[in-house]
Amino acid sequence: MSNSNTIQDIPEKPTRRQIRSIGPNGNYWYVVDTESGLKPGQVKKVRFWKQDIALFRDEEGGLHAIEDRCAHRQLPLSSGFVKGKNVMCTYHGWEFDGCGKCVKISHELGKDRTRLPKIKVRDYPVKQQWGLIWLFPGDPELAESVSLPKIPQLEGEKPWPFIPVEVTIKSHFTMIVENVCDFNHEYLHRRKQPFSKPRLREWKRDADSIHVYYDTKFDQSPAAKLFVEGGARDLNEIDIWYQYPYQGSDIGGKYIHWLFMLPEDEGTTRCFFVFLFGPIHLPLINRNIPEFLRKPILWFTNKWYIEPLLAEDKWALELEQQGYERYPEAPQIELNPAVFHFQKLSLEKWYDYIHTQPGQSTRKKVTGKTAVTPL
Numbered sequence: 001m002s003n004s005n006t007i008q009d010i011p012e013k014p015t016r017r018q019i020r021s022i023g024p025n026g027n028y029w030y031v032v033d034t035e036s037g038l039k040p041g042q043v044k045k046v047r048f049w050k051q052d053i054a055l056f057r058d059e060e061g062g063l064h065a066i067e068d069r070c071a072h073r074q075l076p077l078s079s080g081f082v083k084g085k086n087v088m089c090t091y092h093g094w095e096f097d098g099c100g101k102c103v104k105i106s107h108e109l110g111k112d113r114t115r116l117p118k119i120k121v122r123d124y125p126v127k128q129q130w131g132l133i134w135l136f137p138g139d140p141e142l143a144e145s146v147s148l149p150k151i152p153q154l155e156g157e158k159p160w161p162f163i164p165v166e167v168t169i170k171s172h173f174t175m176i177v178e179n180v181c182d183f184n185h186e187y188l189h190r191r192k193q194p195f196s197k198p199r200l201r202e203w204k205r206d207a208d209s210i211h212v213y214y215d216t217k218f219d220q221s222p223a224a225k226l227f228v229e230g231g232a233r234d235l236n237e238i239d240i241w242y243q244y245p246y247q248g249s250d251i252g253g254k255y256i257h258w259l260f261m262l263p264e265d266e267g268t269t270r271c272f273f274v275f276l277f278g279p280i281h282l283p284l285i286n287r288n289i290p291e292f293l294r295k296p297i298l299w300f301t302n303k304w305y306i307e308p309l310l311a312e313d314k315w316a317l318e319l320e321q322q323g324y325e326r327y328p329e330a331p332q333i334e335l336n337p338a339v340f341h342f343q344k345l346s347l348e349k350w351y352d353y354i355h356t357q358p359g360q361s362t363r364k365k366v367t368g369k370t371a372v373t374p375l
């Protein structure tokens with residue numbers, strides 16, 4: 001997707017303001033909700049980088065995403081209702097199908113017309129995988145050719161169970177990448193100690209992925225003491241990656257996490273975390289727990305340990321965003337060399353997107369015609 005024009009445009013030494021104002025590249029799949037979070041007959045507003053989208057599940061269970069705008073007087077369709085396979089605007093009751101086409105006007109000026117005026121709002125490719133709802137906000141013609149991340153633990157006959165954790169963080173998505181991939185914020189978690197004594201061993205960029213390797217200990221974490229064989233004393237390193245636009249980590253092939261970010265705007269990012277635990281060990285009986293207990297233990301671990309831990313990151317990140325907004329021109333001071341490369345990757349992807357994607361003319365093609373035909 002890169003081209004030379006794009007690369008030339010990227011500032012050699014981007015300022016903080018440049019980094020903290022870039023958007024995400026829309027030509028990827030983004031998680032917008034969990035499958036169970038959207039019931040048949042329900043419509044919700046989701047946002048991808050300042051675009052409001054009405055996500056709805058029709059009464060037969062079909063999933064659709066269309067621009068959150070009634071073409072009549074621009075009310076959000078997400079404030080309307082699902083009716084059969086359509087979503088109905090709450091004002092005059094016009095109905096739009098899953099492709100964004102107005103298919104029914106039931107009030108007296110519309111109901112007897114043999115042909116409805118051509119009215120359409122944009123629709124978005126959307127699909128479900130691993131219990132998550134994924135949306136492709138960019139050029140829909142590319143959607144089929146772009147893959148979801150490879151997560152072997154979720155493939156095959158016995159996918160690892162997980163319970164996604166959603167956190168909305170009032171900060172720019174690049175700050176979140178820097179938080180999750182940079183273990184130098186050990187101090188923030190000094191009480192919960194998910195990792196300790198981290199030492200940055202190596203980092204490398206390979207195409208659109210940056211891997212960072214830390215030597216670190218996990219045996220001080222209460223969760224590891226309780227649920228990891230040997231209290232995690234054998235686990236001494238972690239591979240953390242920013243695989244654009246996703247983020248993840250792997251401890252010994254046994255404990256994996258993924259983070260799927262949905263940047264809503266410069267100051268708001270919804271985060272969907274997936275924590276994948278291989279063996280869950282109970283020291284009391286010195287055995288791995290049976291399958292039927294995995295989900296309850298995952299739920300308990302989320303509530304007792306992971307969500308409070310993520311709340312610490314959220315707290316710090318929101319303060320960082322506020323600090324940035326108060327002092328936007330303060331120079332960037334960064335000791336971790338990988339952070340610059342996370343930023344560079346995000347910048348490249350954003351520049352790719354804005355240069356190769358919609359000029360207004362492409363956008364017209366993407367959005368379809370919104371005709372305003374006099375009635």
Ligand code: FES
Pocket residue numbers: 070071072073074075089090091092093094
């Ligand atoms: S504003 Fe939606 S039907 Fe009139």
Ligand SMILES: [Fe+2]
Pocket residue numbers: 179180185189313
């Ligand atoms: Fe953290």
